[in-house]
Amino acid sequence: MSREGIYDIHCHIVPGVDDGSANYEETKKLLRMEYDQGVRNIIATPHFRFRMFETPLSKVREQFKLVQQAAAEIGDDFNIYLGCEFHANMEMVRMLREGEITSMAGSRYVLAEFGGSSEASYIKERLYSLLASGYKPIAAHIERYEATRSDIDFVEELVDMGAYMQINADSIIGKEGFGTKRYCKKLMKYDLVHFVGSDCHNLTSRVSRIGEAYNYVSKKMDEAYADHLFIENPRKILADAKKRKER
Structure with a gap:
């Protein structure tokens, strides 16, 4: 593993903005859990979904400052950035362009x-819409969708189109069942995974096991491949953010 530690690009640790961390104390404990798992860089991704999670970005940013504060108390090598898990809708591009929603670390x-039952045509259309508008879409936890889970050729089609695929740490190590674990292993075998996230939400039912997933991938594939998923690809997100900011 790189000395910079691993990245978690999908987690719900911003307190009081979605169904993740409920308060500052829980956020501190979740961050400690991440740090102990070997994570040194996090992109926090609060949900945005119409009629379910519509916390204004101003409020999210305000709460995000608490996350940065808590991380600084854990270690000066602990870096936290703000992103969003954006539930696909027809307003995505407009909302991103107008700054109503943040992208991944800018x-x-x-x-x-x-949604788990979203049709393949809708998934493809929404990802293509982002691509055509200059964005780089990452499809979150693709092991949950019937359209991708039942057709690995469709996943390959999305990747060939230019989209990126993310799977969850718990799915890799078998916490979501053997079938899901086998599917994730198949995705990795065919090089159809680009990112792994903990998708942690709380201290009980949805904790971070991303370090365990890194160790599993290192053992089953090899360390170079694990570094590719957990370090090198996430690093590209931050490099892109820096380049975009400098323009």
């Missing part, structure tokens, strides 16, 4: 979530 990367 980069061109966008973490896009779909």
Whole structure:
């Protein structure tokens, strides 16, 4: 593992803005859990979904400052950035352009979530819409969607189109069942995964096991491949954000 530690690009640790961390104390404990798992860089991704999670970005940013404060108390090598898990809708591009929603750390990367029963045509259309508008879509936890889970050729089609695929740490190590674990292993075998996230929400039912997932991938694939998923690809998000900021 790189000395800079691993990255978690999908987690719900901003307190009081979605169904993740409930308060500052829980956020501190979640961050400590992440740090102990070997994470040194986090992109926090609060949900945005119409009629479910519509916390204004101003409020999210305000709460995000608490996350940065808590991380600084844990270690000066602990870096936290703000992103969003954006539930796909027809207003995505407009909302991103008008600053109603943040991308991943201010980069061109966008973490896009779909419903479990979303049709393949809708997934493809929404990801293509982001691509055509200059964004770099990351499809969140693709092991949850019937359209991707039942058709690995469709996943390959999305990747060939230019989209990126993310899977969850718990899915890799078998916490979501053997079938899901086997599917994730198949995705990795065919090089159809670009990112892994903890998708942690709380201290009980949805904790961070991303360090365990890194160790599993290192053992089953190899360390170079694990570094590719958990360090090198996430690093590109921050590099893109820096480049975009300098323009």
